[in-house]
Amino acid sequence: MNKFKVSLLTSALLASSAAFAQITAITNAKVHTLTDAGTLEGATVVIEDGTISAINPANVSADITIDAQGRVLTPGFIGSMNQLGLVEVSAVEGSIDADDDKADVDFDASPAFNPRSSLIPYGRKGGITQNVVVPHGGKSIFKGLAFVVDLSGEFNSVLKTRTALVVDMGASRSGSRAMKYKTLTEKLEGQQQKLSEKTKKDDKKAAKKPSQEEQVLTAVLKGEMPVVVEVERASDILEVLKVKEQFGLNLVLWGVNDAVLVKEHIAKANVPVVISAVSNLPSSFSSLHADLRNAGELERAGVKVLLSGFAFEGAHNLYQLRFDAGIAVAQGMSHEGALKAVSSNIADVFGLDGGKIASGQRADLVLWSADPFEYSTTLDKLWINGEEVSTESRHDKLRERYTTDSDMPRAYTK
Numbered sequence: 001m002n003k004f005k006v007s008l009l010t011s012a013l014l015a016s017s018a019a020f021a022q023i024t025a026i027t028n029a030k031v032h033t034l035t036d037a038g039t040l041e042g043a044t045v046v047i048e049d050g051t052i053s054a055i056n057p058a059n060v061s062a063d064i065t066i067d068a069q070g071r072v073l074t075p076g077f078i079g080s081m082n083q084l085g086l087v088e089v090s091a092v093e094g095s096i097d098a099d100d101d102k103a104d105v106d107f108d109a110s111p112a113f114n115p116r117s118s119l120i121p122y123g124r125k126g127g128i129t130q131n132v133v134v135p136h137g138g139k140s141i142f143k144g145l146a147f148v149v150d151l152s153g154e155f156n157s158v159l160k161t162r163t164a165l166v167v168d169m170g171a172s173r174s175g176s177r178a179m180k181y182k183t184l185t186e187k188l189e190g191q192q193q194k195l196s197e198k199t200k201k202d203d204k205k206a207a208k209k210p211s212q213e214e215q216v217l218t219a220v221l222k223g224e225m226p227v228v229v230e231v232e233r234a235s236d237i238l239e240v241l242k243v244k245e246q247f248g249l250n251l252v253l254w255g256v257n258d259a260v261l262v263k264e265h266i267a268k269a270n271v272p273v274v275i276s277a278v279s280n281l282p283s284s285f286s287s288l289h290a291d292l293r294n295a296g297e298l299e300r301a302g303v304k305v306l307l308s309g310f311a312f313e314g315a316h317n318l319y320q321l322r323f324d325a326g327i328a329v330a331q332g333m334s335h336e337g338a339l340k341a342v343s344s345n346i347a348d349v350f351g352l353d354g355g356k357i358a359s360g361q362r363a364d365l366v367l368w369s370a371d372p373f374e375y376s377t378t379l380d381k382l383w384i385n386g387e388e389v390s391t392e393s394r395h396d397k398l399r400e401r402y403t404t405d406s407d408m409p410r411a412y413t414k
Helices: 011-015 119-124 177-198 212-221 234-247 259-268 294-300 318-330 335-341 344-350 394-403
Strands: 023-032 039-048 051-055 064-067 072-075 077-082 128-133 142-150 158-168 227-231 251-255 273-276 305-308 365-368 379-384
Touching: 023 365, 077 305, 077 318, 077 344, 119 128, 119 318, 119 394, 128 158, 128 318, 128 379, 158 212, 158 344, 177 212, 177 234, 227 234, 234 251, 234 259, 259 273, 259 294, 273 294, 294 305, 294 335, 305 318, 305 335, 305 344, 318 335, 335 344
Parallel strands: 023 064, 023 072, 077 128, 158 227, 227 251, 251 273, 273 305
Antiparallel strands: 023 039, 039 051, 072 365, 128 142, 142 158, 365 379
């Protein structure tokens, strides 16, 4: 199936490399830059070779000019903490590639990513242009390595691998949390010892090529790779912060329904959190303080907040992320903060190109009819890496199939 490119000139032109070199200017837009430049009214954004080449240039010379007529332009939103492209149907085991019993520190699920998943164009309908995919893992507390994709649907849409190490430090059906902390600290201490040994001269171990696991743990100990720890209970959050301090981890907390109880500690440690804006039920004894107001309360405490979808619906209903952000705003989060929580904050934490509208940034952009958090707002145009793409999904095709009259039996119409 070809990528869903929407032509502004002709499909033949867009299919050629010459089309990619064309300069596109979006004029007269309300631009949420999500940078120090703030929100610009009646602004012009120029796209060239997949990059934002200029904002409000003195002169505009473009092959394609789009008059936004005052509509809203935002960076493409970024999903996170889901299994998009690794799970097609949760109830069908053969379509699940997000976990494995043997999964451990070095489990990289990116080779199993399916860019033609029917969930990807569905995600584009919500203005999502990139996504941080995380594996489920296996029996170990180490769930594997996150990776980043764009939602172009192309076979080369994996943008970055080994993006973060994912660790589960929450409650389990069996066993003790204490054993999880023992496992985590022993693993990190073991790698510290190996690195210390390698600094000794005449040590034969120094010449030995490190294993994949050792490479990951070394990157973690150097702070070069974020560690995403899934945890809920306030006392567990405090224990994880101790581990961060002990080893100097680049820590990201995920889940954290009880984070509001220890928000000052999280802010002081300068640790970002990934939460669901619509989590408001005590799904376990570890999340008794789930509340729709948590995102706003954490933001006001000075915590960098990233918003993700709710539990396993994160991939299948990724397009709803903008509505979740709207709920966060209705419950006390700032509008600017919510925009950053679904774009620039995620890009900053995971080192991604995108999430902002600024010269030199990757041209992942969305043109909305109005405020993207309003339910009645429509997505008018979407660009990924400077190319305009369609937001038509399988759902649209099914609607067309079953509402189109035909002389043939229904089974023959497509």
